[in-house]
Amino acid sequence: MLDKNEIKKSDQSGKLKDTTVSAEEIARFDKMAEHWWDPNGEYKMALAFNEARVGYFIDNIAQHFGRRSDVQDCLADLRILDLGCGGGLVSEALAKRGATVIGIDASEVSVQVAKRHAIKSGLEIDYRNVLARELIAANELFDVVINAEVIEHVSDQKGLVKDCAKLTKPNGIVVLATLNRTIQSFFFGIVGAEYIMRYLPAGTHSWGLFVTPLELNSWASLSRLQLIEEKGMNYNPFKKAWKINNSLKVNYVQIYKKLTKSI
Numbered sequence: 614m615l616d617k618n619e620i621k622k623s624d625q626s627g628k629l630k631d632t633t634v635s636a637e638e639i640a641r642f643d644k645m646a647e648h649w650w651d652p653n654g655e656y657k658m659a660l661a662f663n664e665a666r667v668g669y670f671i672d673n674i675a676q677h678f679g680r681r682s683d684v685q686d687c688l689a690d691l692r693i694l695d696l697g698c699g700g701g702l703v704s705e706a707l708a709k710r711g712a713t714v715i716g717i718d719a720s721e722v723s724v725q726v727a728k729r730h731a732i733k734s735g736l737e738i739d740y741r742n743v744l745a746r747e748l749i750a751a752n753e754l755f756d757v758v759i760n761a762e763v764i765e766h767v768s769d770q771k772g773l774v775k776d777c778a779k780l781t782k783p784n785g786i787v788v789l790a791t792l793n794r795t796i797q798s799f800f801f802g803i804v805g806a807e808y809i810m811r812y813l814p815a816g817t818h819s820w821g822l823f824v825t826p827l828e829l830n831s832w833a834s835l836s837r838l839q840l841i842e843e844k845g846m847n848y849n850p851f852k853k854a855w856k857i858n859n860s861l862k863v864n865y866v867q868i869y870k871k872l873t874k875s876i
């Protein structure tokens with residue numbers, strides 16, 4: 614289990630042992646963690662959002678490994694890392710389709726919530742309160758690494774992308790989902806979602822930490838990741854549903870193939 618004081622101390626001294634983790638952000642996620650699965654709680658929008666994005670993740674993962682996503686167990690035998698798993702929204706959806714899922718998160722409370730919920734769902738998921746560096750040190754490798762809505766919460770974003778690549782087997786895939794740094798993401802992603810519609814707790818996002826698709830792609834390329842495809846997501850408030858689309862202006866997902874072993 615992670616030592617919170619260690620994170621805090623190294624954060625304050627500016628000599629982060631792991632620059633991908635911010636003590637302030639993790640404290641906020643710890644505080645909100647009990648709401649991950651609450652359909653009427655602070656993260657209620659995340660549940661609808663999750664439905665649309667995991668469908669897209671599963672289609673792409675299945676296709677990449679030559680499987681049909683309309684087959685229930687299409688992810689069987691694939692070892693998937695959900696890096697920054699939160700309450701396990703993505704992890705559970707993948708486990709239901711047969712994947713062997715390891716979910717890691719810097720927020721200890723989120724990991725506890727995720728573990729409890731997996732038991733309720735009757736799913737076996739290996740949740741751990743560790744950082745990516747521990748898996749790298751243990752030479753762990755995955756067929757798929759998913760990093761969903763985490764990059765916009767860390768300061769060393771390039772370092773996090775590099776960690777994702779290091780943890781992926783050659784020819785495996787990395788799924789990166791985040792928010793673009795545009796005028797639209799400021800108005801829809803922050804002002805609208807957090808302060809007007811209250812879809813997310815106020816203060817969830819800092820616009821300055823949003824990442825453009827080009828930036829993400831340049832960091833990924835440095836880690837020998839090749840872009841396979843990218844899509845955006847938008848919300849229809851009348852249908853109360855999220856949809857995958859071609860606009861990368863607010864939320865978007867990039868899917869990469871790991872080219873070689875050495876980075």
Ligand SMILES: C[S@@+](CC[C@H](N)C(=O)[O-])C[C@H]1O[C@@H](n2cnc3c(N)ncnc32)[C@H](O)[C@@H]1O
Nearest residue numbers: 633634642697698699702718719720761762763
């Ligand atoms: C917005 S939540 C996304 C949760 C989940 N991926 C999802 O989409 O439902 C961001 C999560 O990333 C975690 N996190 C932030 N920095 C991290 C790091 N360096 N390593 C592991 N987890 C991290 C937070 O604790 C939080 O649970």
